Amino acid sequence: MKNDKSEIVKQQLAERFIHCLDEKQAEWSKNWRTVGGACNGISNRKYSGLNRFLLTFYSQEEKYEGNRFFTFNQIKDKGYHLENAKGKGIPIIYPMFNYFKDGATDYSDRKLVGVSKKSEMIRSGEATESNFKWAYASVKYVFSEDLVKEIEKDPQQHIYSNDEKFEFLKGFMKETGVELYQSKINVRCYYDINKHRIVLPPDNHFFNKESLLSTLAHEIAHSTSKGLEREVTGEFGSEEYAKEELRAEIASAYICAELGIDTSINENNNVAYIQSWSTAIKDNYKYLEDAVKDADKICNFVMEKGEFHQNKSINRQMKSRDISESKNSLEKEHDRDL
Numbered sequence: 001m002k003n004d005k006s007e008i009v010k011q012q013l014a015e016r017f018i019h020c021l022d023e024k025q026a027e028w029s030k031n032w033r034t035v036g037g038a039c040n041g042i043s044n045r046k047y048s049g050l051n052r053f054l055l056t057f058y059s060q061e062e063k064y065e066g067n068r069f070f071t072f073n074q075i076k077d078k079g080y081h082l083e084n085a086k087g088k089g090i091p092i093i094y095p096m097f098n099y100f101k102d103g104a105t106d107y108s109d110r111k112l113v114g115v116s117k118k119s120e121m122i123r124s125g126e127a128t129e130s131n132f133k134w135a136y137a138s139v140k141y142v143f144s145e146d147l148v149k150e151i152e153k154d155p156q157q158h159i160y161s162n163d164e165k166f167e168f169l170k171g172f173m174k175e176t177g178v179e180l181y182q183s184k185i186n187v188r189c190y191y192d193i194n195k196h197r198i199v200l201p202p203d204n205h206f207f208n209k210e211s212l213l214s215t216l217a218h219e220i221a222h223s224t225s226k227g228l229e230r231e232v233t234g235e236f237g238s239e240e241y242a243k244e245e246l247r248a249e250i251a252s253a254y255i256c257a258e259l260g261i262d263t264s265i266n267e268n269n270n271v272a273y274i275q276s277w278s279t280a281i282k283d284n285y286k287y288l289e290d291a292v293k294d295a296d297k298i299c300n301f302v303m304e305k306g307e308f309h310q311n312k313s314i315n316r317q318m319k320s321r322d323i324s325e326s327k328n329s330l331e332k333e334h335d336r337d338l
């Protein structure tokens with residue numbers, strides 16, 4: 001049986017999101033600036049799924065700048081204090097699972113574990129996915145680091161330059177075989193699924209580099225349909241097409257948050273689609289939940305492939321440097337022998 005509290009949180013999120021769409025229209029996703037993606041302030045574990053959207057969306061609504069979140073007990077244990085935080089706790093959904101040892105079926109033998117413990121057990125090889133069964137979802141509240149008096153800026157947070165952001169996105173495209181084509185006569189931005197190609201206008205068409213990057217992130221989100229085997233056969237104007245646009249919008253907001261891309265000038269949003277999203281979510285709030293789940297997969301795929309290419313480049317540079325140093329050392333040794 002599903003936990004009523006978690007369903008209420010989802011319903012409330014859908015209602016606030018609808019209000020945001022209806023009120024802000026094409027500006028609904030501007031200023032999603034949670035650099036590095038929302039994470040737990042103690043463990044640095046990134047939030048995922050619906051919780052990622054909850055924290056990103058509520059942070060945008062409250063204009064928070066930090067990406068770390070703490071429970072009240074974590075703040076208390078650290079000796080920190082909240083400031084102007086009344087009513088500012090953000091609900092997150094915390095899944096609980098029944099763990100059964102291999103062969104066990106009796107509920108008296110089960111062990112109740114949270115999602116973090118489950119992931120840890122699977123990573124260590126202590127258990128597999130088949131050892132777990134869904135139990136229930138609890139709701140906990142977390143607070144942004146912006147509301148904690150003693151918190152200093154995270155020293156581990158890497159701030160990407162615009163060139164690094166562009167290189168990261170290009171790295172993803174290289175790893176997945178996506179071509180980037182900028183046409184001098186084109187003013188449209190789109191992903192050509194048949195050619196696995198992203199088409200953009202020239203750089204000078206965009207207001208600034210950040211605008212180009214956020215647009216590219218949106219089209220990259222569409223391009224993952226091939227790698228993630230997501231069907232995107234809906235025709236322009238259809239419900240399926242609109243849903244794919246919503247997936248890509250949320251995913252690109254995540255990607256931009258991870259890389260620190262400023263979305264204050266967002267040229268992608270189409271008011272007609274936004275209205276269709278609002279109507280669909282009003283009819284069934286799970287429409288938003290499904291799009292968020294897909295967006296989470298998209299962002300994780302992009303970050304994984306981008307980081308893989310980034311690490312390959314670093315390894316190549318290190319190897320090249322080692323070869324160069326070895327060559328210089330050998331030449332010096334030969335000079336001594338002359």
